[in-house]
Amino acid sequence: MDKKRRDLLKGMAVTSAVVGAAGWPGLGVAAQDKPLKIGFVYVGPTGDFGWTYQHDLGRKAIVKALGDAVKTTYVENVAEGSDAERVIRELAAKGNKLIFTTSFGYMDPTMRVAKQFPDTKFEMCTGYKLAHNVGTYMPRFVQGRYLTGLIAGHMTKSNVIGYVAPFPIPEVIRGVNAFTIGLHQINPKARVKVVFINSWFDPGKERLAAETLINQGADILNKHTDSPAVIQVAESKGVYSFGYDSDMRQFGPKSQLTSIVLNWEPFYVETAKQVLAGTWKSRDAWYGFAHDWIRLSPFLPAIPKDVVALVEKQKQAIISGGYEIFQGPLRNQAGKQVLAQGATLSDNDVRNMNYFLEGVDGQLPKS
Incomplete structure (x- = not known):
């Protein structure tokens, strides 16, 4: 990426993808008077060709799949910490009823804002804390x-x-x-x-x-x-x-032998459908090849x-399911056994x- 493009991306504060205001007929629910507003918080620029780029492909997949039933907004280059909490709160205050926070350092800010907006659904990427209106998701x-x-x-x-x-x-x-x-x-x-x-x-x-x-x-x-x-x-x-x-x-x-590609599209589209249908529930989603997440x-x-x-x-x-990656015996850097022969590590x-x-x-x- 040339310097001019990178500087332009970093200078962008908020970009929105907006689509109409009708209900989505393929969902099997009544048409809405207003579209579901969905917010995304990104740790990097959408043009990083990596993490944030892939998340934004997931956002675009929602727009493509659900059309007039949704309106999506994203904020990029959001530092983890107090800046994140401010941005998340602003998105909730502006009526976004589903908010995806896409970096580990957003976990605690997400939890604090979620308490203030109990009717908003939050999905926190790579975190581990749950609440009635906060779910987590991560690819294996x-x-x-x-x-x-x-x-x-x-x-x-x-x-x-x-x-x-x-x-x-x-x-x-x-x-x-x-x-x-x-x-x-x-x-x-x-x-x-x-x-x-x-x-x-x-x-x-x-x-x-x-x-x-x-x-x-x-x-x-x-x-x-x-x-x-x-x-x-x-x-x-x-x-x-x-x-x-x-x-x-x-x-x-x-030089590139291969790349691990993270595919957020299935989860993002399905989650938006669940919120539109009123079936969304907090859960810890952690899937891999079997669900096409990677x-x-x-x-x-x-x-x-x-x-x-x-x-x-x-x-x-x-x-x-016939092979476990983390199976014993395993030793740490100091040579101490951390997993015995025949044992496997739990997800936790x-x-x-x-x-x-x-x-x-x-x-x-x-x-």
Whole structure:
């Protein structure tokens, strides 16, 4: 993305997609006098080609599917913290009856505003707190992380994988660990070097971290950040990479092995339908390949066919419920066993993961 476009995106405060005011006949409910107003709060710009870009595709899917029954508004580049609470409250005060808050740092602000607007429905992405009018949702992206680990285990020559990460929170930690599990099933000698940049979207920091990791011997780069900067560095330096959020191969046609694509469209459309029909209920939604919440983009032709076949086989095993990623024995960085042979981690344990596994080089804050 050129600087002019990035500056334009950052300067945009609020953009709306508005569609008529009639009811939606395909829903099987009476036509409404007014459309359902739906608000979205984004942590980055819609043009990040990653996390926020994918969420906004989900918003557009609502408009396409429900037409005149909805009116959607989004606010982008909203910092986590007090700014988020102000924006969420303003959206609720303006009559948005369904609000999607799309970053982990929005969790507590969402809960506070939800108490003040009990008749508004809130959906909090990647959070874990629920209320009668607050639900949570998150893709099981660890499934994709594990599969990309299998690929990395076959493709690395240096046995060093660089991983550009935003914050040391469970969402990020479990992704690193799932990737490492897949990596070590193929190549137990390989190491994952993690660099935290303390930002979801900062192309400059992402680029610098990627270059640092290559200088430390990484011949494959992975990431949990939102811009394509890591992919662009990999392309320019002649190393492989994995995309995240969206298919980023346009930025790394020779480097991106595959990308974990997050597909928000099914959940967003279904949730809007539920609110229109009056059937919405608070719940914790956490789905993966089986519900089409995540996908893998087309594989780079450089990946051997037998590796692609293995990945597809393991993907089907995950979908069928016949394979658990987090199964013992597992040891943490210090070599201490955290999961015994034959045991598996519960969803709650996975979602609250606060330690790196053996094979990961990276520092976590001490609790």
